[in-house]
Amino acid sequence: MMIVGPAAFVDEARIWHRLEQLAEFGATPGGGVNRQALSEQDARARLQLAAWAKDLGLSTRSDPAGNIFLVLEGSDPDALPILTGSHIDSQPTGGRFDGAYGVVAGLEAVQAVLEAGQQPRHTIEVVAWMNEEGSRFAPGMMGSAAFAGARGLNDILAVQDDKGISVKTALGSMPGFPEYPLRRSIFAYLEAHIEQGPILEREGLTVGIVTGIQGKHTYRVTVEGEEAHAGTALEAERKDALFAAIDLVQELRHALHDPEDRVRFTIGAFTVRPNAPSVVPSSVVFSIDLRHPEQEVLVACGAKIEELCQERPGPCRIVLEELSRAASLSFPQAMQDRISAAADALGIPSMRLASSAGHDARYLHQIAETGMIFVPCRDGVSHREDEWASPAALADGAKVLADVLYGLALGHPA
Ligand SMILES: [Zn+2]
Structure with a gap:
């Protein structure tokens, strides 16, 4: 019997439609997104994620740092969870793909895993980290830093925006979900993201295997x-x-x-x-x-x-x-090889490249096997309202993500 991997169930139109739906929360006249961390728009986007999770039979949880998790239970309660995702907050004149793509691609991968019909051994969680951008509450990557233990929770909760509103107060106006403890052990973390640079587009490729993050x-x-x-x-x-x-x-x-x-x-x-x-x-x-x-x-x-x-x-x-x-960091070679092998098996040409921008994966790397998948964005432009990525490239990234996630969650060796 031939086993069909979840990549076959990744749906390009569904990814695009979900990105369009998310982009409505904080839509700007210039076609971009202003959805700053813990704003009303962020709250509405969180509710949208929870609604999608519910449709798929996933539960939604949050933790004390305001990170939210869409959870597909694995068959083995002793197996540590695998996380995939990114962030849904944006710069004041941000685009619709930065961060949002990683969360939507993660959800698409989980949906594809469900449609492939085999329950994974490890629990898979799609995560949206609180305040990656740091535009309202500085500095950014707060939720992932707190999760990984790189910053103290109280330290983060006390940070104020320019109106004197603290993270703690702003968190109080976010929709509530059953709580997870803040620091949990996890098995692995995968983050899909637009490249925010020109290399993949120049090379005519839709998938990049991220070797590390520049310090x-x-x-x-x-x-x-x-x-x-x-x-x-x-x-x-x-x-x-x-x-x-x-x-x-x-x-x-x-x-x-x-x-x-x-x-x-x-x-x-x-x-x-x-x-x-x-x-x-x-x-x-x-x-x-x-x-x-x-x-x-x-x-x-x-x-x-x-x-x-x-x-x-x-x-x-x-x-x-x-x-x-x-610090500059390198993702584990084994994770890079897994991603590379998945892309090869799908017939999607790829290349390895370093990330010049920071990501939540920086902190997850400190506590678990971590990898990142890049897809190209038009002219390398990001943090701008005209940020753009092609539906086909976004789907290719999600396909690779789905197969890597599936292999990890079943417990397959690299
Ligand atoms: Zn980002």
Whole structure:
């Protein structure tokens, strides 16, 4: 007997229709979505997810961090659950695919598993993580960070939006579901997402196997000199903060030049004080945004920056402050191989690529075997109202997701 995998039951039109339905909650005139975390629009979208779950015979649960789960019970109560999903909150001028696709694809995969007719051993849960975007309550990825134990619950509940409304208060206006405890052990996590970059489209592919998530360090550099008269102060006596900053920037640029073009080194903000034509600059403040997909290289580049900012010759003082540090991570090879094998078996050409943007999978990676599947989006555009992805590509991603999920949930080895 030939076993038909769930991918055969993935329905392109159903995915598209559900994305259209979700996009109505917070629809903007420009065709995008404004559905910020824990808003009324978010509440309505949550109710829609629960309604879809009910139609499929799934139960809906939530946890104290406001994450919600659509649950298909497995046959083995001792087998840890497998989670798949993403987020349904958006930027204020967001698109209809970022996040929403991962949740809809997860639901489609579960529906396909049901239609394939074999009960999985592991429970499968479609999750929508609370506040991935961080546009109303900063920083983002709150729900997944709390779930993985990377941030404390009270820490998150106390965060306020610009009107002084706390996460705790806003959570109170979300629809209630039977509660799960916050931190649970899980077997694996899979997240489907639009790429938010141009690579898959350029390569003409519909599926990307995500190798990892690029890390990022941010810094603020302050160069302190001394204000002086442009006509009278002698060069030998000047403490010109701008000239010192320019020398430093040049050295940093050369030191971080990467012949392979994988280091991302950006000075995007640069402020000169007092910024007057006849005054020797007294101070310069500039930003550094540093990224690289490999953690070792990222750390080495960070160390290079620290080294060059220390013990500099010349009359000015340099102060380097590290503002944030997120590590680069690699998803387990076995999970990447599973996804790759599923795509191959379906005859869907794919490639491996790193994620340049952050995702909830960053935190799930800390507690379980995690993988991500990308689908292309038009011109690589995201966080914009005109974000777009083709129905066929969205379906291909869901097919691969469904088969990988199914293999994991049945307990099949890779
Ligand atoms: Zn997203």
